[in-house]
Amino acid sequence: MQIYKVGGAVRDRLLGIAVTDIDRVVVGATTEEMLAKGFRPVGADFPVFLHPKTGEEYALARTERKSGRGYGGFTFHASPDVTLEEDLIRRDLTINAMAEDDQQNLTDPYHGQRDLEARVLRHVSPAFAEDPLRVLRVARFAARYAELGFTVAPETLDLMRQLSESGELQALTAERSWKEISRALMENQPQVFIQVLRTCGALKELMPEVDALFGIPQPATHHPEIDTGIHTLSVLQQAAQHKQPLTVRWACLLHDLGKGLTPEEQWPRHIAHESKGLKLIKAVNERFKAPRDCQELALLVGEYHTHGHRALELKPSTLLELLQSFDVYRRPQRFEEFIAACEMDARGRKGLEQTSYPQADYLRGAATAARSVAVQPLLEQGFKGPELGEAIKRERLKALKAYKEGASA
Missing domain, CATH: 3.30.460.10 (Beta Polymerase, domain 2)
Incomplete structure (x- = not known):
């Protein structure tokens, strides 16, 4: 032995x-x-x-x-x-x-030692092509070791391309795929994972909604990088640089899927892409059976990320609706992750990676103001049932109006 x-x-x-x-x-x-x-x-x-x-x-x-x-x-x-x-x-x-x-x-x-020194990810034998999970694994290793200068050998990419075209990727279970995807997203260079999958044709098979974003333009005034797919990779890269959790990274990957549905004649504008993208985000969530917290945040970020960017302009009533949507009173952490995803989105633009994001503190302050409304005095005034709910809402709206006035003074 x-x-x-x-x-x-x-x-x-x-x-x-x-x-x-x-x-x-x-x-x-x-x-x-x-x-x-x-x-x-x-x-x-x-x-x-x-x-x-x-x-x-x-x-x-x-x-x-x-x-x-x-x-x-x-x-x-x-x-x-x-x-x-x-x-x-x-x-x-x-x-x-x-x-x-x-x-x-x-x-x-x-x-293997020779390939370590050459910084090459190379398959061991032709039997590599028998296991479709290896496409995801190699892309994950590329993301892990990108900082060390590793690249995928051309002949290995060819085998990955053959696997992608063979239909074998469709035989992967949601659980196995998610295990590789989630681990890859938590690497230091998760955008490399997506890039490698796209290069070998696997992204089109596994996440056609993300693959469709490449080549779709956005207004250069807001997005100097123009290409929506490139922007998505940059947002993911920012999320990794800022050590964001998996929930935020997953939301960053999926936040702009609605732009893939914009008719070409409307480019580079993407009207209502937030609401249009929800069905696509839901489809990707379900395909990989993503954990519930990842699913929920991805949908909320998809729907409300532009609200986050326009936070300083929002009316108090709109701000209250936003806070209600996130249930900031019982789930403050989820709203904090939403703010983080919005900030990564703002920083994931060419030349704007170091831009400050005052919306973050403004949204945190708004949540604190709404949460500061005490329920006990309203109970003592005799409010109960639906009337109590309306009274709480009025007081929170009043608090947000005062907060907005104070912030703009």
Whole structure:
């Protein structure tokens, strides 16, 4: 029995990056031997075991063969005669197909170290094209390591393009796709993830609503970058630079989908794109079964982001409606994330990345003013039921009028 560290642990150590997850592969062992040593089995599809003391995962060396469509369409074979090289060749990229023993002796049959030094993401074997999930994984790695200068090898992009055109991406489950998408959006350069998917034709298959934004112009006075798709990438990049959470990044990606529905004769204006885009945002949300908080914020940002930009001009009654829509009294964090998404949208414009966004503090102040209205005095005046609701609304409107006057004084 021989045990090796494999994959990301080896890759990141060689890159000088902190190693978080350690995967181990066991060569020359049987399930019975692992159980006899106290390992606990957890793998349903193939033999994976938890170490009796550390709880870390150990997988038996295995080979795999394509047997059906999609990510799950594989049969696995694990036995003591499967070599380390045979286990490594089934992996996606050369930089993930290296192994090392406890003395850090490297086993690198597919030249992963060479590709690390060349900053290239390259597939290990033609079997790469058998798993559609790898299109998303490679795009995610491109986003993760873009800052280090990594690019996708042309021949790997070709295979990704073939996979995109084959219809295999449609066989991916919503859960698997969302896992890759959400992880990619939380990388330092999430816009690279979208760019790579678009380059290989996968964006058109997975998110045609986002792909459709490229080539659609916006007014140069507001958007010096003009292209709506480029703007979307810039907004996503700003969200990453400002360390925004996943909810905000997802909303940033989808906020302008309505512009893809604007008739060409109306370009570069996009009248009512906010409301028009809601059905598209909803469709993307449902396609990937995004978490509820991501879905809700994306829809609210899509509908109200221009309200955010015009916050200083809004009438107190419109401002109150906005606050009500976000339920700022019970869910203040969601409104804070909306403000963040609006600010990223404003900064995601060519040459305006450092522009101040006074709307943010103004909206926060408005929310504080509305929340400051006390309910108890109204109860003491005898208001109850629907009348109480109307009385609270009147007092909040009064507070917002005073706030607006004070802010403009």
